Amino acid sequence: MLTPEYLHALQNLPLAARRAAEGMLHGAHAxxxxxxxxxxxxxxxxxxxxxxxxxxxxxxxxxxxxxxxxxxxxxSLVVHLVLDATASMNHRDDNGLSKLEYARLLCAALAYVATQQGDAVALTVLHPQGLQHLPPRSDARQQQRIYHTLEHIEAAGRFPDTVTLAPLTARRQPALTVCVSDLYEENGEIEQLLTRLRAATGEVLLLHLMARNELDFTYRGAVTFEDLETGQQLQLDAGQQRRVWQQQLQAWLLDTARRARTRGFEYYRLNTAKPLTDALREFLRRRARG
Incomplete structure (x- = not known):
């Protein structure tokens, strides 16, 4: 089983991407x-x-x-990988892996699969201070450019403002946009960006990252939670709040999936404690329909 922890422990992003993609290209069609x-x-x-x-x-x-x-x-398709690198992606699961580290592995594996399919791959990293963008290319060195960028990403700050994001949607170009995010937002800014990207590119596959300790609320005793983007803190007793937390979380997840599909996005939720296999299958399934 190629677990996220194992892939991350390789400390070699190209190798981890290739390992994660093993067996996923069988039966894929251009x-x-x-x-x-x-x-x-x-x-x-x-x-x-x-x-x-x-x-x-x-x-x-x-x-x-x-x-x-x-x-x-x-x-070939143009596959545009859009990675949310805001501070909330620093959240760590019980296995010690952060959402950003999982997202880094996932984007590297998606770039590997897309390149093997002959697609031109682009990468945009969303930071509050600006966009890191690699335009779409299908040459042999693009994978290495993407790996290098991913290896040096650090999550920080809040989601970029509309002025910063404007260049992403200024040009209309058919593409399969794959957004990797935990979808923590203040005023629907991620949804708004993806809506504009869908209008500009035609297709959006939204990969929603959630950690196991969030989904299962594995915390015990008195816990202090801190919003990684605002610094706000909340103290609570995990045992007393578990049922309410899980009820509210399920309501939010259902609403998030509904809103995404209403907007025309292909939505898929991922547990960062599980292998990348399902995400890669979903990507290949979506690509085969292109």
């Missing part, structure tokens, strides 16, 4: 589109600006009309 490929599919009328090398000159000589040969070709 999507297909019409274009200038090898297998003939159909003709279509010439339009100004088309590549003249694709004209069927013999057909033109017979019919006095200009047509292009179209083929089915394997096509």
């Amino acid at each position: 999507s297909r589109r019409k274009g200038a490929g090898m297998e003939f599919n159909q003709y279509r009328p010439y339009q100004p600006g088309d590549d003249l090398r694709r004209l069927d000159w013999r057909l033109a000589a017979r019919s006095d009309r200009y047509y292009l040969r179209e083929s089915e070709v394997d096509t």
